[in-house]
Amino acid sequence: MDKLLKLTVALVMTVGAVLNVQASPDEDRATYKTYYEGRFPGVPFEDYANGVYAIDKVGRENWETIEEFPPYELFIDEGEAMWEKPFANGKGYKDCFPEGPVIAQNYPSWDKKQSIVMTLPLALNQCREANGEKPLNYKKGSINNIASYIAYQSRGKMTNVVVPEDDPRAMEAYEKGKKFYFTRRGQLNFSCASCHMQSVGMQIRSEILSPALGHTTHFPVYRSKWGTVGTLHRRFTGCNKNIRAKPFKAQGEEYRNLEYFLTSMSNGLELNGPGARK
Structure with a gap:
């Protein structure tokens, strides 16, 4: 069994339960990178920030054409209006995030005080609730406007998820996210890795299965199928x-842990959201 095949088997199996080995986040990330270098040797690491278009040349040409007049511009504008508009109590998002809207690179992160993985949508809703506002829907609607604006302002920042290995609770959340990614489920008995590692680059109907690297760099995403912008957890649901x-449940523990693991695998890639996809 050659090295690449061993890596594939190790990654696609349920890590820990099958191998009885707990690799560190850095070791997992190195294994991911090595796997994709072997699978697509002509693709530079930084190009994975473009998701499937790193490996789909025909699709990339169409995508680049769409990006000349991006369908998500309206959502960015509406998100900026939300950022600038005060809540009923006179405060606003600016009071919760005094560093400004360039914050997408800070999420997901481990919130030690709450002992949870904190995502950007969750942080936005906690800000709203702390100021007497109703929380936004986590998959559709206005959450995508404010998130699109923040993503656009944060373009060029690097993905840099920190998993504090000295905190057992943070490591547990990371490991749960990793286990979720490699666990088969549903009537089709597929895991996330079945499509995005084992079968990456293959075609299903009219779509090329995208690599796991770079999956989180471009959210929220405008999908032609949706006709609007949607969150990462909406994509998980789909x-x-x-x-x-x-x-x-969107923004439940399962999907937040999955986001924590999956985003950490893309450390070192630029954020380029919001994106446009089929």
Whole structure:
């Protein structure tokens, strides 16, 4: 069994339960990078920030044409208006995030005080609730406007998820996210890795299966299928439905842990959201 095949087997199996080995986040990241270097030797690491278009040349040409007049511009403008508009109590997002809207690179992160993975949508809603406002829907609607504006302002920043290995709770969340990624589920008995590692680059209907590297760099995403912008957790929900598995709650522990693991695998890649996809 050659080195690449060993890596594939190790990654696609349920890590820990099958191998009984707990690799560190840095070791996992190095293994990911090595795997994709072997799978697509002509693709520079930094190009994975473009998701599937790092490996789909035809699709990339169409995508670059779409990006000349991006369909998500309106959502960015509406998000800016939300950022600038005060809440009923006179405060606003600026009071919760005094560093300004260039903050997408700070999420997801481990919130030691709450002992949870903190995502940007969750932080935005906690800001709203702390100021007497109703929380936004986590998959559709206005959450995508404010998130699109923040993503656009944060373009060029590097993905840099920190998993504090000296905090057992943070490591547990990371490991749960990793286990989720490699666990088969649903009537089709697929895992996330089944499509985005084992079968990456293959075509299903009219779509090329995208690599796991760079999956989180471009969210929220405008999808032609949706006709609007949607969150990462909306995409997770759609993937679960595609394999005929019951989706988990958006911004629930399962998807937040998955986001924590998956985003950490893209450390070192530029953020370029919001994106446009099929």
